[in-house]
Amino acid sequence: MTAEKSCDPSVNEMLQIAKKKGISTVWDRYRAQLPQCGFGESGLCCRNCVMGPCRIDPFGDGPDKGICGATADTIVARNLNRYIAAGAASHSGHAKHLAHVLKKVSAGKAADYSVRDEAKLVAVARRLGFETGGLTVSEVAGRVADAALAEFSEREEPLAWVESTLTGGRLAKFKELGVMPSGIDAAISEILQRTTMGVDADPVNNLLGGIKGSLADYAGCHLGTDLSDILFGTPMPVFSEANMGVLKEKFVNIALHGHNPVVSEMILAAAKEDAVLDQAKEAGAEGINLVGICCTGNELLMRHGVQALTHSVSQEMPILTGALDAIIVDYQCVYPSLTTVAQCYGTKVVTTMGIAKIPGAVHVEIDEENALVKAREIIALAIERFKARKDAPTFIPDVKSSVVAGFSTEAIVGALAKLNAQNPLKPLIDSIIDGNIQGVVLFAGCNNVKVPQDSNYLAMVKELAKRDVLMLATGCGAGALARHGFLTPEATEEYAGPGLKAVLTAIGMANGLGKPLPPVLHIGSCVDNSRAVDIAVALANTLGVDIKELPVAASAPEYMHEKAIAIGTWAISLGIPTHLGVVPPVVGSSLVTSVLTQGAEDILGGYFIVETDPVKAAEALFAVIQKRRGGLNLATRAW
Ligand code: BF8
Numbered sequence: 316m317t318a319e320k321s322c323d324p325s326v327n328e329m330l331q332i333a334k335k336k337g338i339s340t341v342w343d344r345y346r347a348q349l350p351q352c353g354f355g356e357s358g359l360c361c362r363n364c365v366m367g368p369c370r371i372d373p374f375g376d377g378p379d380k381g382i383c384g385a386t387a388d389t390i391v392a393r394n395l396n397r398y399i400a401a402g403a404a405s406h407s408g409h410a411k412h413l414a415h416v417l418k419k420v421s422a423g424k425a426a427d428y429s430v431r432d433e434a435k436l437v438a439v440a441r442r443l444g445f446e447t448g449g450l451t452v453s454e455v456a457g458r459v460a461d462a463a464l465a466e467f468s469e470r471e472e473p474l475a476w477v478e479s480t481l482t483g484g485r486l487a488k489f490k491e492l493g494v495m496p497s498g499i500d501a502a503i504s505e506i507l508q509r510t511t512m513g514v515d516a517d518p519v520n521n522l523l524g525g526i527k528g529s530l531a532d533y534a535g536c537h538l539g540t541d542l543s544d545i546l547f548g549t550p551m552p553v554f555s556e557a558n559m560g561v562l563k564e565k566f567v568n569i570a571l572h573g574h575n576p577v578v579s580e581m582i583l584a585a586a587k588e589d590a591v592l593d594q595a596k597e598a599g600a601e602g603i604n605l606v607g608i609c610c611t612g613n614e615l616l617m618r619h620g621v622q623a624l625t626h627s628v629s630q631e632m633p634i635l636t637g638a639l640d641a642i643i644v645d646y647q648c649v650y651p652s653l654t655t656v657a658q659c660y661g662t663k664v665v666t667t668m669g670i671a672k673i674p675g676a677v678h679v680e681i682d683e684e685n686a687l688v689k690a691r692e693i694i695a696l697a698i699e700r701f702k703a704r705k706d707a708p709t710f711i712p713d714v715k716s717s718v719v720a721g722f723s724t725e726a727i728v729g730a731l732a733k734l735n736a737q738n739p740l741k742p743l744i745d746s747i748i749d750g751n752i753q754g755v756v757l758f759a760g761c762n763n764v765k766v767p768q769d770s771n772y773l774a775m776v777k778e779l780a781k782r783d784v785l786m787l788a789t790g791c792g793a794g795a796l797a798r799h800g801f802l803t804p805e806a807t808e809e810y811a812g813p814g815l816k817a818v819l820t821a822i823g824m825a826n827g828l829g830k831p832l833p834p835v836l837h838i839g840s841c842v843d844n845s846r847a848v849d850i851a852v853a854l855a856n857t858l859g860v861d862i863k864e865l866p867v868a869a870s871a872p873e874y875m876h877e878k879a880i881a882i883g884t885w886a887i888s889l890g891i892p893t894h895l896g897v898v899p900p901v902v903g904s905s906l907v908t909s910v911l912t913q914g915a916e917d918i919l920g921g922y923f924i925v926e927t928d929p930v931k932a933a934e935a936l937f938a939v940i941q942k943r944r945g946g947l948n949l950a951t952r953a954w
């Protein structure tokens with residue numbers, strides 16, 4: 316029964332408790348929704364004006380047009396665009412927040428924050444074409460922050476974070492298609508306009524608008540990565556652990572959840588202060604144990620080795636241990652149900668952002684000007700809850716895996732430089748050419764209640780690893796693989812094919828690890844999918860080809876969020892074939908479906924592969940890699 320819900324043993328342990336106590340979880344609420352609306356599932360429901368809602372009968376028995384005359388193709392394309400706009404608003408809202416922090420840092424107005432990575436600041440400034448000689452760190456930070464903020468509104472020229480980070484071939488393609496965004500917010504607002512009643516009824520033109528919106532999302536993601544690295548440090552390899560076994564009964568356990576390191580970095584800083592620790596000890600705790608959920612967790616894991624508690628669909632579960640004293644959230648992917656479950660246990664749910672409040676939570680607003688003071692206040696709430704529960708029994712599953720994370724682009728290049736200091740990419744390129752590495756697949760995205768948690772990731776990684784495919788992972792996908800021990804040298808020993816194992820061992824040994832690198836490199840949170848692009852662009856430029864010719868692919872095997880749809884769309888636009896393990900809500904239009912899964916290949920080089928069977932999906936991605944190897948005149952292999 317529970318295996319249908321999750322492959323994670325600690326989640327299944329918690330589900331038993333939920334059942335015993337009659338606590339409703341995401342899986343119960345999913346069941347209550349079944350059967351889900353077929354019109355919504357196929358993208359055929361339009362609510363874009365109040366003459367509606369309108370729905371198109373996919374079987375041709377009912378209406379074939381909305382009241383205004385919009386067809387199935389129009390409605391499906393418009394709905395897809397709105398997902399993309401919402402995804403882009405989320406990623407870029409996160410980036411804009413960071414840009415404001417950097418701006419305040421440069422003006423001396425956010426004393427708790429600083430530029431922790433000056434080298435990255437200078438690298439980003441130079442990439443944008445700024446002279447940095449003779450300028451102070453604050454001055455350079457101010458210019459980068461201004462350039463970042465200027466990305467949002469309408470400008471006369473294309474987005475700097477698109478133009479300065481992609482291959483010439485991609486930029487030429489986007490100009491040819493007229494999809495280069497000239498402002499992130501402008502692109503989002505353009506989608507909202509063109510999809511209102513009576514504007515863009517042409518489905519293909521709408522899809523081009525969606526591509527433009529997705530490129531705005533890409534810019535937001537890349538900005539998010541760059542600015543986080545500048546403010547909080549560029550990740551370098553770290554060792555840590557993942558899963559609910561990281562909770563400690565005798566500690567004040569605090570989970571940090573959401574996306575933006577702006578809040579969680581302050582909680583981390585406050586938790587290290589002697590006075591705060593003393594407060595915890597006075598309450599009878601041995602210390603403060605910070606752990607991460609979802610992408611905030613990824614940000615902390617990547618930069619500080621903070622242990623990962625759980626991800627995405629299982630975010631309610633750690634509360635059932637009784638040992639979680641507080642969940643501090645910023646925004647995005649936070650289930651409102653957390654407060655309902657928390658009420659049964661006394662766990663404090665603390666919201667921190669004005670745009671993201673939850674009924675039943677305590678709200679402590681964190682501004683850049685008061686961040687540390689507020690962080691201390693929030694930790695005090697967690698300590699208070701610890702005091703109340705310290706003599707009560709806890710049920711912490713004895714389940715955790717070790718993890719190696721922290722593979723920023725800089726960290727990967729640094730590790731490769733130990734093999735070839737002059738030309739760090741050469742060992743990787745040589746391995747792809749000689750076939751020890753067949754290609755590279757990026758795993759991204761979420762868990763989705765419609766898929767047994769983690770099952771698709773696990774099956775696909777096993778299939779691809781044994782066929783010598785190197786993998787990267789972000790977001791809750793990386794989290795899934797972390798919880799199941801796939802981000803370890805031991806996983807390379809167990810699952811990698813001989814070629815991949817040899818390469819990862821050579822890199823691991825050259826870096827003093829004494830063991831291979833993991834078969835899947837954790838490159839960060841969901842905005843950090845931009846790191847995968849940086850690697851692909853560097854490979855393409857070194858080889859003198861475009862991204863659409865590289866033996867690379869992506870997979871979102873259990874995605875659910877609008878952000879993931881935006882990322883998937885820019886991935887195919889960048890020329891990366893992208894697998895979706897959950898059927899997207901577009902099947903109500905055969906035109907839109909065929910453009911996204913077939914036509915896009917001719918136009919963009921990338922396209923979606925929709926496959927719910929993970930082994931078949933892995934086979935499809937391997938076939939993509941082989942086709943592209945053939946295109947580069949490299950030796951190919953059968954499945
Ligand atoms: O931005 S993978 S569930 S946490 S949307 Fe959300 Fe999905 Fe997780 Fe990260 Ni990405």
Ligand code: SF4
Pocket residue numbers: 361362363364365366367368369380381382383384385390511512513
């Ligand atoms: Fe119906 Fe057209 Fe209004 Fe959509 S925009 S709800 S299809 S009338």
